[in-house]
Amino acid sequence: MSAKVYFLETKDRENISDVIERLEAFLKKSDIFSFVSKKDLVAVKTHFGEKKINGFIKPEFLEVLGRFIKDRGGSPFLTETSTLYRGDRSNAIDHIKLAIDHGFTIEKTGMPVIMADGIHGDEEVEVDIKGKIYNKVKIAALLSKVQGLVVATHFTGHIVSGFGGTLKNIGMGLASRRGKMIQHSTSKPKIKKKKCTACGECIRWCPVEAIDYKDGKAEIDQEKCIGCAECLAVCRFDAVVYNWSESYEKLQQKITEHAMGVSEIMGDKTLYINFLTSISKDCDCMGTYEKVMPDVGILFSNDPVAIDSASLHLIEKRSGKKLSELSHNIPYRVQLDHSVDIGFGTVDFELVDAD
């Protein structure tokens, strides 16, 4: 059976106030917030962006979502989880400060920021799932205490998962710190000594102090490494290498199974929204931003798999290229294929014009 995916088409770089006007018109006439009841606590999950990068969904859009949740009597708040890697998002305090710097203030969005996994990212619940890799996954604890979840995702390419959509935003983005570590544990990079300039950047960013100098070059302790790929991202000299054929597929499957865990907790009290605007080669966690194609629009669905499936379809239709040609040349549909394998959601969608 297919799932409905509503599609609000936008022009490339369309004025934000024009898009918001059309978004409000769609939300007024649709019943996609009907799952919100009076007094429901509703978590609005998004990504607050990385320092100096502004591909993330603008706070003005989230204000609209929050307003419609309030109109139904719900109490919305913005939420996120800590990252594995060091930086401005690795604990709740720094992360909330970054969110405020990027405009996610209560004045602008009408919603406070409450982290889903506690101050250190270690507050979690174990959720039973019928996956092929796991029968339990570790999800941010806050989800077990709310009555609704809205996930607003900036859709991008991704260096390891092929694409960053709803599945990645909830599978990795709503996993607890331990849940994230478990997902990354199969992919461990190595350092090519000849290329290493000993700049030390990877040592600074490694979240578990797995890298140190040996004979004047960086070296990874494979026992300590949790496979987070942070060193790969920060090395400017192509000295960090991954065995992609072993790693990308497993990671994408693990992301999908954690997404299934989120879906198990929330049931049908969810709404997923993909913003196919400012689509970039890499996800919003990276320190660089490169727009790779014209904007497509905004998608809405109650099915986390169908919305990503529809997003890839529309991206390929608009750009005339596969996402792997626009982003990183790795197999990129594993999350969808694995969803089919484990009976999670549906890749079949019915596109409904939201205008």
Ligand code: SF4
């Ligand atoms: S970032 Fe790259 S070049 Fe710099 S120390 Fe690490 S591996 Fe070597």
Ligand code: SF4
């Ligand atoms: S060495 Fe391992 S844990 Fe450290 S940054 Fe690289 S992938 Fe992550």
